Amino acid sequence: MPNMEKIANNLNYNENLAFDNKLINKVILHCENTDSSKLKQIIQPLHPADLADLLTFLDKNQRTYILKVLDQEQYTNVLAELDDTIIDETFEESEDAKIVQSISEMETDDAINLIETLEPDVQKNILDQVNPSIREIFQESLNYPVDSAGRRMQKEFVSMPSYWTVGQAIDHLREEADLPDDFYELFVVDPSNRPLGSVSVSRVLKSKRNVKLNDILDGSPKFVDATMDQEEVALFFEQYSLVSAGVVDIHNRLIGRITADDIVWVLQEEAEEDILRLGGVSESEMNQSIGRSTKRRFIWLFLNLLTAILASYVISLFDASIEKMVALAVLMPIVASMGGNAGTQTLTLTVRSLAIKELVKNNRKKVFLKEITISILNGFIFAILTGVAAYLWFEDLSLSIIVGAAMIINILSAGLFGFLIPYIFDKIKIDPALASSVFVTTITDVFGFLSFLGLASIYLF
Amino acid sequence: MPNMEKIANNLNYNENLAFDNKLINKVILHCENTDSSKLKQIIQPLHPADLADLLTFLDKNQRTYILKVLDQEQYTNVLAELDDTIIDETFEESEDAKIVQSISEMETDDAINLIETLEPDVQKNILDQVNPSIREIFQESLNYPVDSAGRRMQKEFVSMPSYWTVGQAIDHLREEADLPDDFYELFVVDPSNRPLGSVSVSRVLKSKRNVKLNDILDGSPKFVDATMDQEEVALFFEQYSLVSAGVVDIHNRLIGRITADDIVWVLQEEAEEDILRLGGVSESEMNQSIGRSTKRRFIWLFLNLLTAILASYVISLFDASIEKMVALAVLMPIVASMGGNAGTQTLTLTVRSLAIKELVKNNRKKVFLKEITISILNGFIFAILTGVAAYLWFEDLSLSIIVGAAMIINILSAGLFGFLIPYIFDKIKIDPALASSVFVTTITDVFGFLSFLGLASIYLF
Numbered sequence: 001m002p003n004m005e006k007i008a009n010n011l012n013y014n015e016n017l018a019f020d021n022k023l024i025n026k027v028i029l030h031c032e033n034t035d036s037s038k039l040k041q042i043i044q045p046l047h048p049a050d051l052a053d054l055l056t057f058l059d060k061n062q063r064t065y066i067l068k069v070l071d072q073e074q075y076t077n078v079l080a081e082l083d084d085t086i087i088d089e090t091f092e093e094s095e096d097a098k099i100v101q102s103i104s105e106m107e108t109d110d111a112i113n114l115i116e117t118l119e120p121d122v123q124k125n126i127l128d129q130v131n132p133s134i135r136e137i138f139q140e141s142l143n144y145p146v147d148s149a150g151r152r153m154q155k156e157f158v159s160m161p162s163y164w165t166v167g168q169a170i171d172h173l174r175e176e177a178d179l180p181d182d183f184y185e186l187f188v189v190d191p192s193n194r195p196l197g198s199v200s201v202s203r204v205l206k207s208k209r210n211v212k213l214n215d216i217l218d219g220s221p222k223f224v225d226a227t228m229d230q231e232e233v234a235l236f237f238e239q240y241s242l243v244s245a246g247v248v249d250i251h252n253r254l255i256g257r258i259t260a261d262d263i264v265w266v267l268q269e270e271a272e273e274d275i276l277r278l279g280g281v282s283e284s285e286m287n288q289s290i291g292r293s294t295k296r297r298f299i300w301l302f303l304n305l306l307t308a309i310l311a312s313y314v315i316s317l318f319d320a321s322i323e324k325m326v327a328l329a330v331l332m333p334i335v336a337s338m339g340g341n342a343g344t345q346t347l348t349l350t351v352r353s354l355a356i357k358e359l360v361k362n363n364r365k366k367v368f369l370k371e372i373t374i375s376i377l378n379g380f381i382f383a384i385l386t387g388v389a390a391y392l393w394f395e396d397l398s399l400s401i402i403v404g405a406a407m408i409i410n411i412l413s414a415g416l417f418g419f420l421i422p423y424i425f426d427k428i429k430i431d432p433a434l435a436s437s438v439f440v441t442t443i444t445d446v447f448g449f450l451s452f453l454g455l456a457s458i459y460l461f
Numbered sequence: 462m463p464n465m466e467k468i469a470n471n472l473n474y475n476e477n478l479a480f481d482n483k484l485i486n487k488v489i490l491h492c493e494n495t496d497s498s499k500l501k502q503i504i505q506p507l508h509p510a511d512l513a514d515l516l517t518f519l520d521k522n523q524r525t526y527i528l529k530v531l532d533q534e535q536y537t538n539v540l541a542e543l544d545d546t547i548i549d550e551t552f553e554e555s556e557d558a559k560i561v562q563s564i565s566e567m568e569t570d571d572a573i574n575l576i577e578t579l580e581p582d583v584q585k586n587i588l589d590q591v592n593p594s595i596r597e598i599f600q601e602s603l604n605y606p607v608d609s610a611g612r613r614m615q616k617e618f619v620s621m622p623s624y625w626t627v628g629q630a631i632d633h634l635r636e637e638a639d640l641p642d643d644f645y646e647l648f649v650v651d652p653s654n655r656p657l658g659s660v661s662v663s664r665v666l667k668s669k670r671n672v673k674l675n676d677i678l679d680g681s682p683k684f685v686d687a688t689m690d691q692e693e694v695a696l697f698f699e700q701y702s703l704v705s706a707g708v709v710d711i712h713n714r715l716i717g718r719i720t721a722d723d724i725v726w727v728l729q730e731e732a733e734e735d736i737l738r739l740g741g742v743s744e745s746e747m748n749q750s751i752g753r754s755t756k757r758r759f760i761w762l763f764l765n766l767l768t769a770i771l772a773s774y775v776i777s778l779f780d781a782s783i784e785k786m787v788a789l790a791v792l793m794p795i796v797a798s799m800g801g802n803a804g805t806q807t808l809t810l811t812v813r814s815l816a817i818k819e820l821v822k823n824n825r826k827k828v829f830l831k832e833i834t835i836s837i838l839n840g841f842i843f844a845i846l847t848g849v850a851a852y853l854w855f856e857d858l859s860l861s862i863i864v865g866a867a868m869i870i871n872i873l874s875a876g877l878f879g880f881l882i883p884y885i886f887d888k889i890k891i892d893p894a895l896a897s898s899v900f901v902t903t904i905t906d907v908f909g910f911l912s913f914l915g916l917a918s919i920y921l922f
Binding site (some may be wrong): 024057077135149170172179182183184208220240242259260264267270271274275276280297304305307312322327328330344349356360370375377378382385421428 | 631640641645663700704721722750769770798799803817903910
């Protein structure tokens with residue numbers, strides 16, 4: 001068993017090689033010394049995904065040098081795993097011929113992932129150089145909407161007629177040279193390539209040679225439409241615990257397949273998007289330039305500045321009252337802050353429920369009423385707590401009652417708008433994670449100041 | 462082809478049956494009429510995952526009735542898919558014998574998922590009734606930490622010696638009755654059950670009968686440690702685009718496998734946890750009672766009340782200045798709010814980068830310096846914008862300069878603590894998503910009020 005030792009060496013499975021400081025420093029050293037043979041020695045055993053990670057820790061010149069040192073196969077594998085933010089740079093620094101060959105050799109989903117991130121002119125330039133038959137395959141995928149199943153699918157799959165036996169299937173697989181590296185089901189199709197079902201590969205292995213595929217077909221096969229959004233495809237995989245699913249076109253013909261490893265990637269991307277958008281960051285910035293990051297965050301903060309000025313304007317309406325009683329200025333941020341937090345709670349839950357399709361037509365009323373009830377309950381509890389705290393502090397009963405009343409109004413409006421704003425955004429097809437939090441906190445700030453200072457102006461003076 | 466029609470009927474793959482209003486109303490009607498035969502007719506074609514979803518839309522009595530109507534196999538399948546929040550109730554309402562039989566028939570990962578959500582006394586009661594040999598299998602999994610690979614793994618896998626040929630492997634699979642429903646790789650092990658590698662099932666199908674498994678073994682197989690946290694297992698699957706991976710114990714013996722469909726589930730859970738925690742909601746509340754939800758959110762809001770009072774206290778230190786110049790009370794929320802938002806941006810990005818292991822020892826200095834630079838840049842930009850706005854509003858140059866200076870201080874401290882707080886939490890093994898946002902917004906509130914009012918008190922009067 002010649003490869004046993006090699007395997008044993010590879011079994012330190014808990015370590016991500018790309019995060020190994022010593023390794024990175026060695027790579028940097030060999031880059032500086034342009035010592036390609038030592039560099040190759042280090043790089044050779046790395047998984048392409050680890051090598052791609054390692055590249056993000058290097059500077060541009062070091063990256064370019066390594067990519068030049070790689071042979072065509074390694075280059076192709078690394079290119080398929082490269083971080084979005086360094087693709088443009090990589091394309092600038094590599095020869096077109098090397099890129100074109102790599103893209104042509106990749107599995108279609110990897111190639112499309114790469115092509116769709118390119119600037120339009122770079123994309124056109126590369127596609128023009130690809131062999132026309134391959135270009136056509138790419139173009140079919142690119143014709144589907146961004147982030148759809150059609151963009152994520154692999155066009156390489158295995159399909160067979162239903163009258164074949166297990167024996168025929170195995171013989172075919174043993175002889176056919178042009179098969180995908182890995183596949184998890186055999187699709188069974190009719191003569192016009194419409195899917196009749198699928199047989200899992202393990203089922204084929206367990207069945208005797210003379211069994212017909214038709215007799216071991218999955219009775220309720222799961223297929224996705226090529227136009228389906230990747231987020232829905234992910235929910236579909238989760239719902240039915242799928243590892244692989246066929247993709248069909250508008251005529252219900254089988255045109256590709258999606259596997260769970262792609263879905264794992266999709267889920268990470270989508271979760272990331274939701275989290276970052278809720279936090280007011282538009283996308284992952286780890287490898288983005290400082291200028292770009294600053295600009296992206298600026299836009300968000302500028303929107304917030306406008307809403308903060310609006311809230312300040314509300315305060316300025318009551319400047320006479322504040323002048324008479326500074327305690328108002330001291331207490332008003334409490335009311336606004338509690339509303340903001342209660343609103344964010346409802347908002348977060350609503351955005352998430354919408355994303356995973358837990359909030360649907362069927363239960364929206366129930367969910368809404370629940371949010372309102374919780375808001376009323378917590379509103380009263382915090383009205384009492386804040387009222388008591390205010391009384392202990394300023395020993396003014398009227399002021400305490402007013403701060404309590406304002407708290408109820410603000411936490412209730414927080415629940416109301418924390419639910420309604422993302423729900424309405426979702427209805428009008430705007431990502432609720434994107435803009436909801438600015439709107440909700442603006443409303444709770446304005447309502448907080450308005451209710452507290454307004455009540456105080458009416459009843460205290 | 463007798464099942465063609467059935468398949469065609471099942472091909473409306475884009476619809477999630479559980480969200481079909483008509484269907485739910487029909488089910489409710491038949492429950493009310495205790496019409497079990499009509500109910501069975503509707504339920505029969507449903508996928509267990511859809512039926513489990515449907516149950517969450519019903520009330521307790523309807524749910525209990527449906528679960529009673531199901532035969533043992535259906536009951537087992539639905540139980541494996543049931544929402545966490547209705548498991549306790551289901552266990553109360555079902556006969557122990559039915560539950561015990563179901564759990565014994567499930568795949569180990571499904572059984573463990575179910576068992577670990579039970580209250581300790583219910584768990585003990587059920588485990589005591591399970592056949593001792595099966596109980597021992599469960600216990601082995603339960604001995605691994607919560608959310609570890611050992612808890613998520615299926616103990617049913619296929620392993621073979623490396624000297625077997627493809628033909629021997631296939632013959633064995635055809636004859637062996639006790640095989641998992643689906644598997645995606647054959648593990649190749651040595652006599653003490655240590656993994657030497659794995660062969661993907663499609664590779665077996667493509668190879669001729671006389672080929673030795675040893676010759677088609679994956680040279681760098683991926684295995685995970687049973688103690689590895691599920692979140693890390695998910696990153697591992699993502700990094701290497703895996704669909705299946707073996708799980709090994711401390712002696713490096715193969716004890717189970719994890720498949721990508723489990724990882725899809727883990728990723729949804731973990732993303733949900735991060736999003737909800739960042740938003741101040743401790744866990745999904747969709748099916749939780751109002752009382753429980755109110756209590757969970759109360760805790761968070763109470764923490765926020767304390768920090769808001771702290772910020773108010775800071776304001777109260779400057780009540781004399783505010784009395785002299787109400788414009789201070791008008792402008793101070795702008796400074797605090799901008800700091801809060803800038804802090805949340807840095808915080809969100811840091812929490813996410815920590816979660817997906819993009820922020821590591823190797824690049825922490827670079828990331829930190831980047832955050833500080835962005836903060837300084839945006840600090841200056843918003844200092845100018847706010848200063849100009851304040852001047853146009855109040856026509857007071859000193860006040861404008863002070864609000865600008867406070868803005869720089871606060872956005873800078875937002876970047877500083879937005880990075881440091883989650884980073885430190887992560888270091889001391891507290892989930893950075895959990896408590897960071899309260900700390901960061903407290904700091905930006907306090908720094909915002911302190912810097913603005915403090916500078917104003919020193920320089921304006």
